[in-house]
Amino acid sequence: MTLRRAWFPALLGLALAVALTFLTLPILAIFVDQSPADLVTSLGEPGALDALWLSLRTTAISMAIILAVGTPAAYLVATRSFRGKAVVVTLVELPLVLPPAVAGIALLAAVGPAGILGGTIEAVGIELALETAGVVVALTFVASPFYVRQGMAAFAAVDRTLLDASRTLGDSEARGFVRVMIPAALPGLAAGGALALGRALGEFGATLMFAGSFEGITQTVPLAIYDRFATDFDSALALSAILVAVSAAILLAVKLVQRDDSLGGWGEGPARAGR
Amino acid sequence: MLAVEARTRLGTLELDVALEVAAGECLALAGLSGAGKTSVLRVAAGLVRPVLGVVQANGETWLDTERGVDVPPEERSCGYMFQEYALFPHLSAWQNVAYPLRGLPRGQRRARAQELLERFGLGELADARPRTLSGGERQRVALARVLAREPSVLLLDEPLSALDARTRAGAARELAAVLREVDTPALLVTHDFGEAAQLGDRVGVIDAGRIVQEGTPSELAAAPRSAFVADFTGAVVLTGIAHTGADGLTHVQLDGGGVVTSTDGGEGAVAVSVYPWEIAIEPADERPHGSAQNHIHAEVVSITTVGNRVRLGLAGPQPLAAEITAASAERLALRAGARVTASWKAAATRLVPH
Amino acid sequence: MRCVLALGAAVVALGAACGDDEDENGGAATAGERARVVVSAAASMTDALEACAPDFGDQENADVRLGFAGSDELAAQIREGVKPDVYAAANTRIPGELHDEGLLEQPVEFATNEFVLAVPKDSGIDSINDLTAGDVKIAIGSESVPIGSYTRETLAKLPPEQEQAILANVRSNEPDVKGIVGKLSQQAADAGFVYLTDVNAAGEQLRAIELPAELEPDVTYGAAVVKGAKEPMKGRAFVDGLTDGPCADALQAAGFGAAP
Numbered sequence: 035m036t037l038r039r040a041w042f043p044a045l046l047g048l049a050l051a052v053a054l055t056f057l058t059l060p061i062l063a064i065f066v067d068q069s070p071a072d073l074v075t076s077l078g079e080p081g082a083l084d085a086l087w088l089s090l091r092t093t094a095i096s097m098a099i100i101l102a103v104g105t106p107a108a109y110l111v112a113t114r115s116f117r118g119k120a121v122v123v124t125l126v127e128l129p130l131v132l133p134p135a136v137a138g139i140a141l142l143a144a145v146g147p148a149g150i151l152g153g154t155i156e157a158v159g160i161e162l163a164l165e166t167a168g169v170v171v172a173l174t175f176v177a178s179p180f181y182v183r184q185g186m187a188a189f190a191a192v193d194r195t196l197l198d199a200s201r202t203l204g205d206s207e208a209r210g211f212v213r214v215m216i217p218a219a220l221p222g223l224a225a226g227g228a229l230a231l232g233r234a235l236g237e238f239g240a241t242l243m244f245a246g247s248f249e250g251i252t253q254t255v256p257l258a259i260y261d262r263f264a265t266d267f268d269s270a271l272a273l274s275a276i277l278v279a280v281s282a283a284i285l286l287a288v289k290l291v292q293r294d295d296s297l298g299g300w301g302e303g304p305a306r307a308g309r
Numbered sequence: 310m311l312a313v314e315a316r317t318r319l320g321t322l323e324l325d326v327a328l329e330v331a332a333g334e335c336l337a338l339a340g341l342s343g344a345g346k347t348s349v350l351r352v353a354a355g356l357v358r359p360v361l362g363v364v365q366a367n368g369e370t371w372l373d374t375e376r377g378v379d380v381p382p383e384e385r386s387c388g389y390m391f392q393e394y395a396l397f398p399h400l401s402a403w404q405n406v407a408y409p410l411r412g413l414p415r416g417q418r419r420a421r422a423q424e425l426l427e428r429f430g431l432g433e434l435a436d437a438r439p440r441t442l443s444g445g446e447r448q449r450v451a452l453a454r455v456l457a458r459e460p461s462v463l464l465l466d467e468p469l470s471a472l473d474a475r476t477r478a479g480a481a482r483e484l485a486a487v488l489r490e491v492d493t494p495a496l497l498v499t500h501d502f503g504e505a506a507q508l509g510d511r512v513g514v515i516d517a518g519r520i521v522q523e524g525t526p527s528e529l530a531a532a533p534r535s536a537f538v539a540d541f542t543g544a545v546v547l548t549g550i551a552h553t554g555a556d557g558l559t560h561v562q563l564d565g566g567g568v569v570t571s572t573d574g575g576e577g578a579v580a581v582s583v584y585p586w587e588i589a590i591e592p593a594d595e596r597p598h599g600s601a602q603n604h605i606h607a608e609v610v611s612i613t614t615v616g617n618r619v620r621l622g623l624a625g626p627q628p629l630a631a632e633i634t635a636a637s638a639e640r641l642a643l644r645a646g647a648r649v650t651a652s653w654k655a656a657a658t659r660l661v662p663h
Numbered sequence: 664m665r666c667v668l669a670l671g672a673a674v675v676a677l678g679a680a681c682g683d684d685e686d687e688n689g690g691a692a693t694a695g696e697r698a699r700v701v702v703s704a705a706a707s708m709t710d711a712l713e714a715c716a717p718d719f720g721d722q723e724n725a726d727v728r729l730g731f732a733g734s735d736e737l738a739a740q741i742r743e744g745v746k747p748d749v750y751a752a753a754n755t756r757i758p759g760e761l762h763d764e765g766l767l768e769q770p771v772e773f774a775t776n777e778f779v780l781a782v783p784k785d786s787g788i789d790s791i792n793d794l795t796a797g798d799v800k801i802a803i804g805s806e807s808v809p810i811g812s813y814t815r816e817t818l819a820k821l822p823p824e825q826e827q828a829i830l831a832n833v834r835s836n837e838p839d840v841k842g843i844v845g846k847l848s849q850q851a852a853d854a855g856f857v858y859l860t861d862v863n864a865a866g867e868q869l870r871a872i873e874l875p876a877e878l879e880p881d882v883t884y885g886a887a888v889v890k891g892a893k894e895p896m897k898g899r900a901f902v903d904g905l906t907d908g909p910c911a912d913a914l915q916a917a918g919f920g921a922a923p
Contacts (some may be wrong), residue, residue, distance in 0.1 A: 041872045079892065103644050142845075142849045142851070146849045146850070146851060147849060147850040147851055148848075148849050148850045150851075152850075162803075163846075163849070163851030163852075164800055164834040164835055164846070164851055164852060182800060193393075193395065195391050195393065195395040196395050196397060198354075198356050198382075198389075198391070198395065199389070199391060199395035199397075200397075200408070201355075201356065201381075201382040201383050202354050202356070202382055202383075202385075202387050202388075202389035202464075203383075203409040203454070203458075204383050204409045204411060204458070205383055206381070206383050209383075213408075216399055217397075217399040218397070218398060218399060220399070242837075242838070242842065243842075243845060244847060244851075246802065246834060246835030246837065246842075246851065246852075247805070247835055247836050247838065247842075248833070248834055248836055248839060249836070251834070252835065253836075261807075261836065261838065262806050263731065263736070263739055263808075264735035264739040264807045264808075264809040265735065265739075266737045267739065267743070
């Protein structure tokens with residue numbers, strides 16, 4: 035390519051270099067600022083492990099709820115048309131664009147002790163605010179739109195005749211949903227799950243406002259980081275490093291699932307020529 | 310035995326069909342896209358419910374709208390082969406074939422699937438995923454899957470149309486063999502009359518939601534009941550006004566010029582149909598000889614070789630097509646633009662009301 | 664040729680975007696342009712300072728940029744190199760530490776506040792003694808934020824069993840007073856320790872319970888100009904204004920006490 039024409043690819047390259055630097059430098063800084071030994075010591079401190087365990091527990095429960103409820107919901111919206119479908123889709127996606135603080139307010143207004151359903155919830159004996167259950171509620175609220183939205187797209191992209199085929203081969207719609215539609219939509223579902231998981235792990239604002247911050251009960255890793263950064267910056271760094279490592283592991287796992295699956299993903303071999 | 314009756318509205322199409330297929334027989338429904346052929350299959354399979362309809366197979370009633378009977382698709386013993394095969398991409402070939410064999414233990418499922426795949430020459434590809442198979446291989450896996458649980462009824466949606474021309478010939482022979490072998494009634498739909506003729510014991514021509522004629526392929530070709538059927542089965546169709554002549558033959562004044570005679574009776578607006586292979590070609594400047602009574606002057610527009618034959622596209626007052634041997638075409642030194650006379654017998658001229 | 668022009672244009676645009684707000688020597692902005700004074704202040708002063716900032720700005724011909732958070736978080740930012748012009752904290756300890764570390768000019772005590780027990784307005788709790796009951800949920804500040812350290816300091820003055828019982832009822836360690844107030848207004852917590860000014864700012868929603876004089880901690884607010892600030896002169900004017908000026912008045916109106 036002549037030098038004159040090379041300016042456009044060069045500009046593209048520059049843009050990518052800037053973007054990469056901007057995105058990776060803060061992450062690298064977390065790891066560079068301390069030695070691995072310091073990292074491990076910081077983790078040994080009492081609050082840190084509590085926070086990690088709490089984050090893992092609450093995120094896992096949230097994800098379980100999101101997957102169990104979100105998958106059939108996404109399937110319904112994706113495969114049926116009905117009056118008001120556009121409205122339903124918008125409602126489901128709404129929490130996506132809500133700032134976490136707004137989400138916190140919204141949760142308090144809805145299911146907080148002074149909220150719309152507050153009295154009912156208390157009457158039933160459930161406690162949410164300042165309790166671990168409240169953390170789960172906050173995580174589920176902010177993370178589920180990520181999953182449901184991807185899920186809707188994934189199911190909509192599956193060839194509808196696959197479900198017809200499974201029915202003519204003896205499966206009820208429920209069995210066909212499990213044996214054919216979910217596997218066929220799996221790359222998209224996995225991507226949505228990863229997004230939701232990442233969002234839940236990193237959730238801060240809504241959790242702080244709705245559930246408070248108390249070690250072992252409601253102080254998840256992001257809250258613990260915030261609590262520490264004023265007084266023990268190294269400890270905050272250590273916890274951040276853990277969160278980054280876990281998030282990276284999740285992303286990697288999702289990529290592997292996508293590659294393995296027959297439908298989507300990168301790196302398939304060319305289709306064989308016929309016989 | 311399979312009996313399907315359906316009256317319903319699908320979008321802008323009004324479907325109104327009634328057909329019966331005996332055991333071991335294959336009825337091919339042939340028609341253009343949008344005529345409703347696939348809908349008939351879907352009604353039979355239970356994937357769509359007509360406003361009014363009855364489906365009976367193998368002594369069971371699968372659908373009877375008047376009595377409120379509607380057996381869901383999973384409980385009907387249908388083998389439905391989809392146009393694009395609908396193979397499950399996340400399963401290997403043998404897993405696809407074994408999919409309907411839920412009741413059997415795993416070892417038996419694999420064995421039965423392997424058996425079927427081998428019958429279609431796909432034994433070594435048992436563990437391959439569909440996306441790595443060629444079109445022809447996928448078609449055979451789909452066929453094996455359909456046969457796996459020995460259904461009471463076979464429903465085939467354009468089984469050959471997704472294949473390239475070369476693969477299609479072999480696949481057609483193989484499918485014809487399978488259909489002859491199995492005892493079940495088969496309902497097949499296609500847009501290609503030749504395919505219908507090759508695979509079906511009987512052919513039903515479907516147009517705008519209705520079956521306009523049903524019979525053996527040769528019955529349809531020889532005695533088409535309407536211009537549509539004639540056209541669809543490959544004849545040349547010319548339009549004109551007919552009146553009975555003193556000689557007892559029907560004379561047809563063709564639109565655009567020319568007169569042809571037919572041994573069929575007819576009056577008023579008619580469509581004249583004749584098969585391309587019944588048309589003889591002579592250079593225009595020669596006097597036509599022989600007993601053929603119908604002569605049309607035309608110009609050669611296209612020359613297409615089909616094996617040892619040549620198909621000529623002719624431009625006359627109305628378009629025509631003639632099929633002659635390649636040797637004859639050579640002998641006559643036919644080129645595009647050559648002026649010729651197309652001749653055929655009154656006895657080979659069919660008339661249908663238009 | 665086009666490549667060179669494009670690159671040149673990009674550089675110029677970049678330079679223009681970066682260069683505008685820089686002052687060469689930390690002095691005042693050029694005439695005709697308003698200076699910008701950045702103030703990091705403890706969350707308890709939110710309402711008061713937001714009310715008086717425009718007046719200060721008109722007086723000094725400057726724009727005041729306010730940022731509120733727990734005093735400890737703001738101090739951490741300063742330790743990491745962030746340089747607001749003014750730092751105003753809810754105690755004197757943190758400004759003192761920053762001054763010792765060479766990050767802050769000599770701090771000035773500019774106001775006092777009253778440390779109170781706050782409850783939702785319909786609460787049945789009347790005194791600190793009611794906090795030991797089994798089902799009471801308490802929200803306090805985290806250890807490093809001034810409201811949190813005042814709380815622990817106060818509780819430490821109680822008999823040990825009472826202190827332990829109250830601490831056992833704590834359900835949240837909030838990063839700043841606003842969080843505690845929020846929990847109380849939403850009735851997520853039954854009681855919390857905040858400043859009197861916070862109860863005032865919360866309108867009718869909260870009720871303040873005064874503590875016995877012997878428990879009451881000495882809540883004094885300190886402020887100073889950050890070393891290396893861009894607008895040190897305006898910064899000093901702001902700090903002076905906290906004891907005498909529109910902001911002093913606003914603080915008093917909110918319930919803060921005068922400087923000791």
